[in-house]
Amino acid sequence: xxxxxxxxxxxxxxxxxxxxxxxxxxxxxxxxxxxxxxxxxxxxxxxxxxxxxxxxxxxxxxxxxxxxxxxxxxxxxxxxxxxxxxxxxxxxxxxxxxxxxxxxxxxxxxxxxxxxxxxxxxxxxxxxxxxxxxxxxxxxxxxxxxxxxxxxxxxxxxxxxxxxxxxxxxxxxxxxxxxxxxxxxxxxxxxxxxxxxxxxxxxxxxxxxxxxxxxxxxxxxxxxxxxxxxxxxxxxxxxxxxxxxxxxxxxxxxxxxxxxxxxxxxxxxxxxxxxxxxxxxxxxxxxxxxxxxxxxxxxxxxxxxxxxxxxxxxxxxxxxxxxxxxxxxxxxxxxxxxxxxxxxxxxxxxxxxxxxxxxxxxxxxxxxxxxxxxxxxxxxxxxx
Numbered sequence: 001x002x003x004x005x006x007x008x009x010x011x012x013x014x015x016x017x018x019x020x021x022x023x024x025x026x027x028x029x030x031x032x033x034x035x036x037x038x039x040x041x042x043x044x045x046x047x048x049x050x051x052x053x054x055x056x057x058x059x060x061x062x063x064x065x066x067x068x069x070x071x072x073x074x075x076x077x078x079x080x081x082x083x084x085x086x087x088x089x090x091x092x093x094x095x096x097x098x099x100x101x102x103x104x105x106x107x108x109x110x111x112x113x114x115x116x117x118x119x120x121x122x123x124x125x126x127x128x129x130x131x132x133x134x135x136x137x138x139x140x141x142x143x144x145x146x147x148x149x150x151x152x153x154x155x156x157x158x159x160x161x162x163x164x165x166x167x168x169x170x171x172x173x174x175x176x177x178x179x180x181x182x183x184x185x186x187x188x189x190x191x192x193x194x195x196x197x198x199x200x201x202x203x204x205x206x207x208x209x210x211x212x213x214x215x216x217x218x219x220x221x222x223x224x225x226x227x228x229x230x231x232x233x234x235x236x237x238x239x240x241x242x243x244x245x246x247x248x249x250x251x252x253x254x255x256x257x258x259x260x261x262x263x264x265x266x267x268x269x270x271x272x273x274x275x276x277x278x279x280x281x282x283x284x285x286x287x288x289x290x291x292x293x294x295x296x297x298x299x300x301x302x303x304x305x306x307x308x309x310x311x312x313x314x315x316x317x318x319x320x321x322x323x324x325x326x327x328x329x330x331x332x333x334x335x336x337x338x339x340x341x342x343x344x345x346x347x348x349x350x351x352x353x354x355x356x357x358x359x360x361x362x363x364x365x366x367x368x369x370x371x372x373x374x375x376x377x378x379x380x381x382x383x384x
Contacts, residue, residue, distance in 0.1 A: 016074060017334040018269055019147035021242070022083060022261045023069045024250050025060055025140035026378070027102040028094055034109050034371040036064035038116035043093045043101075050089030055082045057090065061123050061137045063116040064107075066090055072147070076262055076339050083254040091379045100375035104140065104357070105175025105189030105249035108367050108374075111138045125225060136196050139189040140250040142172065142257055144264040145242035153272070154243040155205040158234045159281035160271035161264075163308045165201055165233050165247045166292035167323045170316045172248035172260055173300035174353030180367055186300025186354035189249050190293070193231070197223035201289045202232040204281070211236070233293075243268065247293075252353035252374070255382035259343040262336045267323070269330030284308045301352040317348065343382065350383045 028037040040063045051057055056069040068086035073079040091101040115134060117123045127134045148154040173186035185191055193199050198218050205211050218224045224231075227238045233247035245264050251257035274281070284292075292306035296316070299305065305316040324344065331337040350356065360373040 018265055018272075019072050019074055020079070020261055020265050021070050021072050021145040022079060022257055023067060023143040023145070024083070024086070024103065024257060025142075026066045026068070026087075026090060026250065027104060027107050027140055028064045028066065029100045029102050029107065029371055029375075031098075031100045031371060031375060032368075034107075034367050036062075036107050036109075036111055037099045038063035038112075039094075039097060039099060040064060040066050040118070042097060043090065043099065046093035046096055047089045050085065050093075053082070054086035054089040057086065059118045059120075061118060061126070061134075062111070063118055064111075065138065065140065066101075076258060076336055079261060080254060080258050083257050087254055087379055091375075100371065101378050102371065102374040103174070103250045103252055103378040104353070104374050105173075105187055106139055106178045106192065108177040108180065108370050110179040111135060122225070126229070129222070129225060130196075133195060136192045136199075139175070139192050141189065141193070141246055142248045142250045142260055143244055143246040144248075144261045145237060145240060145244050146265055146268045147241060148236075148243050151211070151236060152208050153275065154236045155208060155211055156275045156281075157243055157268050157271045158202055158236075159204055160274055161234055161243075161245065161267055162201060162204065162289065163282050163284045164267055164323050164326065165289065166296040166305055166308065167316070167319045168245070168260065168264070169247050169249075169293060170296040170299065170301050170305055171263075171320060171347075171352070172251060172256070173297065174249040174252050174357070176300075176354045176357055177361070177367065177370055182358065182361070185298050186302070186352065187249050187297040190247075190297040194293075194297075196231055197221075198229055199231040200233065201286065201293065202234045204283055249353065252356065252377045253380060253382045255343055256347065256353065259340060259347065262331070262334070262340050262343075263323070263327055265334060266327035266330035266336060266340065269333050270327060271330075273329065282309065300354045301347075302355050320344070346382050346384060353377075 070082040094101040175189040178188045237244040295306045304313045305319045307314045360369045
């Protein structure tokens with residue numbers, strides 16, 4: 001059975017840096033109990049006057065989640081302005097109602113049963129189709145959109161970005177706690193999200209038909225209701241002329257979200273040059289890539305990762321160095337090298353989001369201390 005295909009990508013490009021945008025998902029928690037607070041509509045109404053500076057502020061699938069999306073950006077300072085404004089607007093609105101806005105991949109105490117779904121037919125359809133798997137939608141990610149000229153180019157860039165997914169995940173890992181305990185994983189969000197049948201690394205594409213056939217297979221098999229539910233960690237965005245990279249946990253701070261976005265844009269810019277030079281992408285087998293993604297979710301930035309070129313273990317920071325070298329031509333072309341290297345240095349000094357959460361918990365063994373840190377970090381800059 002044939003299904004409607006996604007609109008072809010049609011962004012215009014010139015010699016200026018690639019356009020990009022950032023979507024961040026947040027949690028609303030009760031600061032006293034660390035439990036989710038189903039007050040998203042109220043907080044959004046309160047934050048609405050700040051929307052021009054903050055970008056687009058919307059509901060998510062549950063009433064304890066919110067999303068902020070920047071406008072289309074070309075420059076780092078522009079993106080940072082919108083990221084910080086959105087976090088400030090939502091945090092202040094939440095605080096007015098006695099709630100905390102939290103940038104973490106998972107709610108530290110888990111989610112309530114039954115879930116308080118937002119009042120949209122699509123969300124009810126998802127819940128009816130996938131049952132308890134809907135819990136996987138209660139996690140919070142950071143999605144980076146990169147403007148692309150057309151679908152074939154987007155798919156070629158996806159092929160080149162694919163091997164870097166585990167390192168991007170390790171860099172962003174920010175969800176070690178769930179159900180009130182340490183899960184043993186730096187990104188429990190990735191583990192929960194990976195249960196969905198349409199998630200995971202994208203296929204390696206030979207032609208655009210490969211993409212269309214893969215999407216149709218998920219729709220025909222019932223693994224997705226529509227193209228918007230094709231949740232690969234890289235995908236052509238269903239309704240935008242962009243390539244969407246969606247492997248990362250939501251970042252603890254606006255600076256870490258900016259770092260992720262600029263790195264992705266640098267990698268995409270370098271990939272475009274590789275495509276223009278007719279250099280093939282590394283063909284990492286799915287089994288190696290899935291292993292590397294699990295290891296990145298488990299260890300984060302502080303442990304080991306799987307080298308996707310050899311399948312062997314390597315320090316996560318060494319793999320980050322390698323990714324930085326791959327991104328460097330693109331970072332230089334976009335004028336982002338100084339900003340990115342400075343942010344990476346700061347992140348390595350203070351540790352990943354998962355590391356900082358665990359350090360807060362280790363002091364007294366209280367989840368409330370983790371929540372307090374998360375509320376503070378969501379509005380604060382990355383430590384220098």
